[in-house]
Amino acid sequence: MTGVQLMADAAFLALAVVTIGAAIAALELRSLIYGSIALMGSLGGIAGFFLLLDSPFVALFQLAVYVGSIAVLILFTVMLVKRELIFKKIEDKRRKWAGIGLMLIFMVAIGSVIIDSGLKSVTTDEPPVDFRDIGADFVTYYWPALILMALILAGSVTGALVLARREDVENGKRTD
Amino acid sequence: MANELIEFVLVSVALLGIGIYGLSVKRNAIRMLFAIEIIINAANLNLVAFARFMPDSGGQTLALFSIAIAAAEVAVGLALIIVAYRMYQNVDIADFRSLKG
Numbered sequence: 001m002t003g004v005q006l007m008a009d010a011a012f013l014a015l016a017v018v019t020i021g022a023a024i025a026a027l028e029l030r031s032l033i034y035g036s037i038a039l040m041g042s043l044g045g046i047a048g049f050f051l052l053l054d055s056p057f058v059a060l061f062q063l064a065v066y067v068g069s070i071a072v073l074i075l076f077t078v079m080l081v082k083r084e085l086i087f088k089k090i091e092d093k094r095r096k097w098a099g100i101g102l103m104l105i106f107m108v109a110i111g112s113v114i115i116d117s118g119l120k121s122v123t124t125d126e127p128p129v130d131f132r133d134i135g136a137d138f139v140t141y142y143w144p145a146l147i148l149m150a151l152i153l154a155g156s157v158t159g160a161l162v163l164a165r166r167e168d169v170e171n172g173k174r175t176d
Numbered sequence: 177m178a179n180e181l182i183e184f185v186l187v188s189v190a191l192l193g194i195g196i197y198g199l200s201v202k203r204n205a206i207r208m209l210f211a212i213e214i215i216i217n218a219a220n221l222n223l224v225a226f227a228r229f230m231p232d233s234g235g236q237t238l239a240l241f242s243i244a245i246a247a248a249e250v251a252v253g254l255a256l257i258i259v260a261y262r263m264y265q266n267v268d269i270a271d272f273r274s275l276k277g
Contacts, residue, residue, distance in 0.1 A: 007178075008179055009178070012183060019187065020191065023191055026214070027194065027210060032206055039214075042191075046221055049221055049225075050224055055224050055239075057240075058224055058240060058243075062220075066246075070213070070246075070250050073250060074209070074210075074250070077206065077258060081267060085266065089204075090202070090203045090207075090268045092201065092203065095200065096201050098201075099200045100197060102196065102200060104193075106192075107190060110189050110192075110193075114185055114186065115182070115186075119181055119182045119185060123180050123229075124231060128177075128228065129227070134236050134237050137234070138237065149244055153247070153248050156249070156252050157251055160254070160255035164255040
């Protein structure tokens with residue numbers, strides 16, 4: 001085993017522990033604020049995986065969009081919620097063990113199918129894709145999709161603003 | 177490439193399982209959104225991993241689209257949660273049942 005292999009394995013293991021641990025913490029921590037910070041950690045771990053996969057552009061995009069904007073959006077929403085709701089765990093006690101069982105059965109079933117499949121021996125020695133190819137993809141083959149995506153983003157942001165607008169406030173005063 | 181494809185796919189399966197657990201057990205709407213985010217990220221990880229081992233730039237392009245659409249989804253989802261919270265003063269989805277009409 002070479003030094004590079006060992007380093008990559010150590011980095012992979014650390015990232016896997018951080019990503020999966022933070023994902024569990026995001027769902028299980030009592031406080032929603034700490035939960036959303038743990039979610040940030042999990043999403044950052046995914047960005048680390050992208051770096052390991054030689055996709056720095058996607059990794060930086062992930063950091064900018066998820067860790068940067070979505071996490072802040074979630075934090076602000078959590079802060080709008082009443083204090084006692086932030087610290088209250090709302091879940092079905094009976095369903096909890098059923099959910100854990102479902103998760104384990106799912107992981108074992110899908111995991112064993114994947115381990116048995118031919119994916120186990122897939123490795124590659126080819127050089128990674130140059131990120132300039134992604135830019136070329138965007139402006140040549142995928143340009144209608146890019147424009148459509150821009151419209152969808154604009155529409156969703158407008159829709160979110162319209163949804164979240166208070167209808168009981170007129171001229172800066174509450175009517176109720 | 178020092179790692180194998182199957183390692184990334186197994187991490188993705190684990191994240192998907194955690195997301196399914198969160199969606200089925202949690203009743204807090206914000207936590208369910210967390211679970212959806214985790215599932216989307218598992219899918220993105222798969223896209224980029226398979227694209228690296230092909231190797232092909234299409235997977236990364238699709239992952240970028242997916243991340244952008246997920247951002248739009250979160251914005252709308254959080255706005256819906258805020259509206260429902262304003263109506264019911266709660267984020268428990270069991271209280272949102274009357275939305276069924």
